[in-house]
Every structure is written in structure tokens, then in C-alpha cells.
Amino acid sequence: MRTHAMGEMTVKEVREYLKHNQTVIFPYGVVEQHGYHLPLSMDIHNAEILACRMAEELDCIVAPCLNYCFSGGQLPGTINVKPNNFSNMVCDIMESLVNQGFLNIFIVPGHGGSESLLHLKESLRILKWMNPAMQKAMILFIRRSDYSKKALDSIYGRDYHAGESETSTMLACRPGLVRMEELEMDTPEIAEMMREDPDAYQLRTNFTGLHQEIVNTVQRPEIKVGVMGYPERAKAETGVKNLDDAIRGMIPVLKKAIVQAEKARKTGKMVEIADTEKLKMLKL
Numbered sequence: 662m663r664t665h666a667m668g669e670m671t672v673k674e675v676r677e678y679l680k681h682n683q684t685v686i687f688p689y690g691v692v693e694q695h696g697y698h699l700p701l702s703m704d705i706h707n708a709e710i711l712a713c714r715m716a717e718e719l720d721c722i723v724a725p726c727l728n729y730c731f732s733g734g735q736l737p738g739t740i741n742v743k744p745n746n747f748s749n750m751v752c753d754i755m756e757s758l759v760n761q762g763f764l765n766i767f768i769v770p771g772h773g774g775s776e777s778l779l780h781l782k783e784s785l786r787i788l789k790w791m792n793p794a795m796q797k798a799m800i801l802f803i804r805r806s807d808y809s810k811k812a813l814d815s816i817y818g819r820d821y822h823a824g825e826s827e828t829s830t831m832l833a834c835r836p837g838l839v840r841m842e843e844l845e846m847d848t849p850e851i852a853e854m855m856r857e858d859p860d861a862y863q864l865r866t867n868f869t870g871l872h873q874e875i876v877n878t879v880q881r882p883e884i885k886v887g888v889m890g891y892p893e894r895a896k897a898e899t900g901v902k903n904l905d906d907a908i909r910g911m912i913p914v915l916k917k918a919i920v921q922a923e924k925a926r927k928t929g930k931m932v933e934i935a936d937t938e939k940l941k942m943l944k945l
């Protein structure tokens with residue numbers, strides 16, 4: 662294959678590709694505050710770096726990265742696309758890909774926040790429900806923490822957004838975009854609060870205290886830098902090791918998933934997934 666980048670291929674090349682391979686990777690990121698030492702495009706690189714390595718290992722192609730989703734951050738440069746708009750966009754992209762013959766789609770989120778991912782997962786479930794043509798496609802989310810002990814350790818080690826792990830990835834793969842000399846943290850109290858709980862950057866209030874009332878959400882106004890973790894520990898070497906660990910963990914699983922999906926499409930035998938959460942309506 663001349664390139665793994667779908668955006669650099671021609672119609673003819675994609676047509677040829679589809680004759681022997683129906684797998685495509687779809688990365689998405691966000692334009693978002695990442696402190697003073699990392700660029701706003703951090704999560705776009707995050708997604709693209711992993712997607713490119715996966716494509717080499719799986720010998721498949723990567724669709725152009727979607728650069729926007731919902732961040733929640735409100736510092737300068739951050740661009741928020743509401744989760745429903747983001748999900749609609751991704752659902753359209755998935756339909757386009759499946760209509761053309763792609764059957765195995767790996768979605769690679771470069772952004773760690775939960776709002777976009779939660780919304781997208783449910784939107785895709787409904788899309789597959791309402792459009793039977795989509796049911797032949799296996800759509801799988803790929804997050805490093807599902808396959809890599811190192812990624813999980815950094816989460817349990819309270820390193821999240823713009824911290825050691827993300828900074829190390831950039832030092833390893835896009836060193837020209839890192840400004841370690843500009844590194845700053847928020848006040849020690851704020852920095853510690855966000856290591857304790859990365860969602861603590863949100864201040865939620867309502868009028869009544871009742872959980873049935875919709876809350877008002879803002880980013881805590883004391884946050885000026887927006888780093889969650891330990892960026893001062895970052896090293897290029899760590900970035901390389903983290904990426905290798907994630908790739909090592911995920912590639913055999915993904916290869917097996919492709920084989921399983923192909924087999925299930927032929928035999929019609931699907932795996933039944935039981936919904937074990939009873940009486941969801943009472944929790945809403």
C-alpha cells in the first residue's frame with residue numbers, strides 16, 4: 662500500500678483497497694486548553710499518533726481526523742462543539758463509510774473527557790438500531806487504557822490532561838510543539854483538586870439541590886492554566902514506551918475482532934449482550 666492515509670488516496674485507490682480490506686480507523690480530537698507547555702491541538706495529535714501506528718500494524722487505512730468535539734474547557738483557544746452536534750457528525754461519517762463498503766471501523770478518541778464519548782456511544786447504538794444497513798458494521802472504540810497497563814497506571818497515578826503521559830507523547834512524536842520552558846501549573850490547591858478528580862474543573866450548581874433539576878455548569882473561574890497531572894515528569898522515552906505498550910496490547914485483540922466479525926457476518930451468529938442494569942428509568 663502506498664499510504665495509510667485515506668485522505669491522500671484517490672477514488673481508484675480506495676476502490677482497489679476495499680476489494681481486499683474493509684477496515685478503516687477514524688480518529689477524532691479536540692481543540693482545547695492544554696496548559697502553557699502543550700498546543701491546543703494536543704488531543705488531535707494524540708488520536709493521529711495512535712491511529713497511524715495502528716494502521717501500520719494492521720495494514721489498514723486511517724480516515725482524516727475530526728478535529729472537534731466537546732471539551733468543556735473555557736480558556737482561550739478552546740473550541741467546544743456540543744456533544745449532540747459532534748455525535749451527529751460522526752454518525753454521518755460512519756454511514757458514509759459503511760455505505761461504501763467499510764465493515765470494520767475503529768474509532769480512536771484523542772480526547773479524554775467523558776461527555777463526547779458517552780453521547781457518541783449512545784448515538785451510534787441508536788443509529789445501528791434505526792438503520793439496519795449499519796448493523797453489518799463492527800464499530801469499536803479504541804482507548805489506550807483498555808489495552809495498556811501503563812495507560813491505566815497513569816490514570817490511577819492521577820496523571821490526566823496535559824500531564825506526564827500526554828507531554829511525553831508529544832516529546833516523543835511532535836517535540837517541536839512542546840514548550841517545556843513555559844510549563845506552569847495552577848495554584849497547588851487547584852492542581853491537587855484536579856489530580857484528585859479530573860472532572861472537578863467543573864463547578865455545578867442548581868437552585869434546589871434536587872437531582873432532578875438541571876445544573877448550571879461552568880469551568881471553575883480559579884483555573885487559569887488547566888493542567889491535570891505531573892507534566893514535569895515527562896520524557897520522550899516514556900512517550901515511546903507508552904505507545905509501544907498500547908500497541909502491543911491492542912493489536913492481537915483487534916486482529917481477532919476483525920476475524921470474529923467476518924465470521925459472524927458469514928454465519929449470522931452474533932454474541933448476545935445482556936443489559937444487566939435493571940430499572941434504569943428510576944435512576945434518571
Ligand SMILES: [Zn+2]
Nearest residue numbers: 703704822823
Ligand atoms: Zn488532552
